Amino acid sequence: MLAAYCYAIGLVVVPLVCWLLWRWNYIRYVAPVISRCSKVNYKMPLGQLGLPFFGEMLIFLWYFKILRQPDDFINTKRLKYGDNVGFYRTHLFGSPSIVVYSPSVCKFVLHSSERFKQEWPTIEALGSNSVITLQGERHTLLKNFLVNALNHRDSLTRTVEQVQPSVVAALESWSKKGKFIAKDELRKATLEYIGKYFAHLELDPHKIDALDKAFVGIIQGFRAQPWNFPGTAYHYAIKCRKKVIKILREELEKRKADADSAEAKSNDLMGRLMQTKDKEGKYLEDEEVLQNLLSSIHIGYTSITDTVGWALYFLAKSPHVYQKLREENMEMSKQKGEGEHLTYGDIMTLKYTNKVAEEIIRMANISGFVFRKAIDDVEYEGYVIPKGWQVILWLRYLHTNPEHFEDPMCFNPDRWDERPRFGTYLPFGGGARSCAGNMFTRVNLAIFLHYLSIGYKWELLNPNTEIKYLSHPEPADGVAVSFGKH
């Protein structure tokens, strides 16, 4: 009797449970969409949603962490399902998702903010008044402000003037160190100068370490589960955020208390935020000033650190590129007097340097993905992007796909002699949420490239170090270098 019972379990129950586990996400997420969309004849994108709860996360991790071939996640789907319409269905980061890999669909999603919204469950870690999380009119107000303050010609001219002395000083101090982890030094140097440039913050080494630690804590909370109790990454991120806001608030209060001080009169980012008015002529709330300053310092110093870290890596691996870069910049340097700095106009004439900068940005892919949520069922060429599903724009795939860039993993600045095909190069996103600091990044990178190439040489201490792709791409050793003067 018992044997028959066990036999029945083995024969019926176990396969049934396995089948249910395998089909669970289909039954839960896909079947209702198919039933709803059959009336309007929309097709379901191809793909699969994997296991309950985990979805295809284990496969994703396999490609990112074990094989370290992140884009093969998409390549295997293209092999299995064919090219289809430029996107597949999957289940990642806890949600049924559509992964988009084609230029036209990426553009469609980025430029359809009425159909796809940006949603951050971890809003308290990011700040509910930050341009990153705001929606609607307030977002437009702050976004326009930031684009103006960071990316326009006048602002870039000021950036070039004010940032150079700090870059020169940082490189000089590195040459005295000899061997170091470049990412560690870059974090400190860029935080120091961005803090000074954006808010006149005078940061001693102790304060820089404390601030940097707090910013790392904030990042860890961005994509964590939004569980706000002691011990969670989200809770810690909120605590770190409060610490940074406290430091920025001290500076804000100082300026309010002494309106005649040089800082209060300066037109740094904090000063300009304090002077910004909305449509009704009302100044921004303090909280808005502080939160947007925090976001700008944060994104600014981390993205420049990453980009310049990659510059050191790629240039060390491509001596012929370094040599050409050096020649162009030595030529520029000869035209300058002793101690005379570059102008924004000079940087624009450095053709090869700008190509190197663009190639670094393409290959670094520091913002490899962009996330949206479909507000309603959206039809695209007969297929549905279902309401409530997460949409993951796989921007990095645009830049590593040989159909868009020949021999894409080869570091080749000369590919920028021609413009990439429309929509195939989107490192800064697009549409209403495109990056507010794209030109700011390019100019900062060009300044580093200039001073690095005219004055310094370096070698990678671990030239074969692995590349980490999560949480963002970087050489696993943090770019350990031996660094010195020419």
Ligand code: HEM
């Ligand atoms: C290589 C460097 C950088 C890359 C690859 C990059 C990439 C991006 C991308 C892809 C987005 C769009 C996100 C989305 O659509 O959801 C974005 C948004 C943004 N970026 Fe950057 N970024 C870089 C540097 C910077 C810098 C230096 C700043 C400022 C100092 C900055 C400020 C912003 C802001 C404020 C947004 C939010 C815009 C909005 O929500 O409307 N970025 N960035």
